[in-house]
Amino acid sequence: MKKILFKTEALKDTVMSYCPGCGHGVIHRLVAETIDELGIREKTIGIAPVGCAVFAYDYWNFDVTEAAHGRPPAVATGIKRVLPDRVVFTYQGDGDLIAIGTAETIHAANRGENITVIFVNNCVYGMTGGQMAPTTLIGQKTTTTPFGRDEKIAGYPIRVCELLSSLGGVTYLERVAVTDAKNIIKAKRAIKKAFQVQLDKKGFSLVEVLSSCPTDWGLNPQEAIEYIEKNMIPYFPLGVVKDKS
């Protein structure tokens, strides 16, 4: 019998605190597999956000720092500029990356910081209990859009990859989804490519991962996957948005 599934060295052998059906666990695993396959675990520094993934330092088996809410790209900049031969990545939710951290995201991208951003878009503020995020869909109910997001009150969901694509320092942008095996394989490929761009010193790379939050969406895990397919992907189309690597 052939063994096809292995534990990744870059993940600690521990139980994660994420809710059933949450995408974070899968995405952590994809990042960890990438790091193992590229053989960069011992020179990687990860930045955990304020958000559900704040505990990432309990799961990843390499150096990880916390950063204030929205500030990971600035912290990553500080690390990478003094240690240019290390691999530096941030892992951020939609609130972290494109609400409170908008300035840090745009300017790190525009400077072409040679870092990788794993952007987990779940259309909601998970950690604080399901408030509207900058990516919450029109009509989507959250605890702060009880009647559904109304663009007249709350504006429109932000397409981060498209927003960043015009910036000169940005090298690689791709949007993926962790819905089924096919998409997860694509997501892995995109994450690996993003790290490779950094290893090749080619500048700023970001992978936007559409991910589920069954708890805050009020759905079961299966329905949550369907929600991504039916509602998120049509608004946030999958694929490479920019690649000048």
Add this chain to the structure above:
Amino acid sequence: MAKRVLMKGNIAIGEGAIKANCKAYFGYPITPQNDLTAHMSKRMVELDRVFIQSESEIAAINMVFGAALTGARAMTSSSSPGISLKQEGISYMAGCELPGVILNVQRGGPGLGNISGAQGDYFQATRGGGHGDYRTLVLAPDSVQEMYDLVQEAFDLADKYRNPVVILIDGVLGQMMEPVDLEHDVKKYKLPPKDWILDGCKTREPRSIQSLYMKEGALEEHNWKLHEKYKKMKQDIKCETQHVDDAEIVLVAFGISARVCKSAMQLARKEGIKVGLIRPITLFPFPEEEILKATEHVKKFLVVEMNLGQMVEDVKLIINSKADVHFYGRPGGGLSSQEEIVNEISRIL
């Protein structure tokens, strides 16, 4: 032979930082400290070190956070409104126990205020400034030479305590031109090994840096540990005293106010009034002993500040009714003259 050059305060801070092996400087323009950011944009690049003009003061302090967690010496500078923005990052650095140097070239406030020198940020600097129960070491030089020297010590102190260090000056000191001895002897501290940094887990187990402590009791324990560290900082209290022994009244002032007080003291002594001076150089920790000792024979103190009464609260706390504590101050960029201070001394006596 001593190598003396004429230098502006802000530039002396930059050169002192470079001498102290500051590897990264991050800044956002704001008057009256722009000349430092401009100076560093040239010097750091020439030296193949890191300079970034950040998108905001929030970003700048978080870049310091990032550089510092790798073990590199890093600094940022700003003036009052920008320092308000940095408070979030300073609180995180204190919580994560990261060293770093933050220069505040104070200007008038509140709000946008004006661009004259002021001392309205004493409370903010000495009480932590951001959220949570923490402190930063605060150094308040009063000459260009002392700025050059103390910024070097600031980096050592930051590393010694794994804590942010604030250098508190003001727009007047920042722009002041004075000769500086570039080879001046500076106190060197015994520094602990940086066995906590993140630089990749090649030769060791992975590490993490965090200020989040969710386990029952863990945050309380962390805060007690920080508290013990803040108490230890008393080893490094710095204070200048002049003519306290025979004084009938002692002036207490820091930074630019102390400069004016020194002139006022000389003027008063010429008139036969025995005036002394205590100048706290570390504002946190505060030189309690020096002030307490003076109360043994001095019964009148006059605290002079460029604000409406901030450090005076610390002086009163220490003196605790053992002597009379008076206050003279002007807010919003008003700089008292030596005559004003002598008049106030005469009024009190």
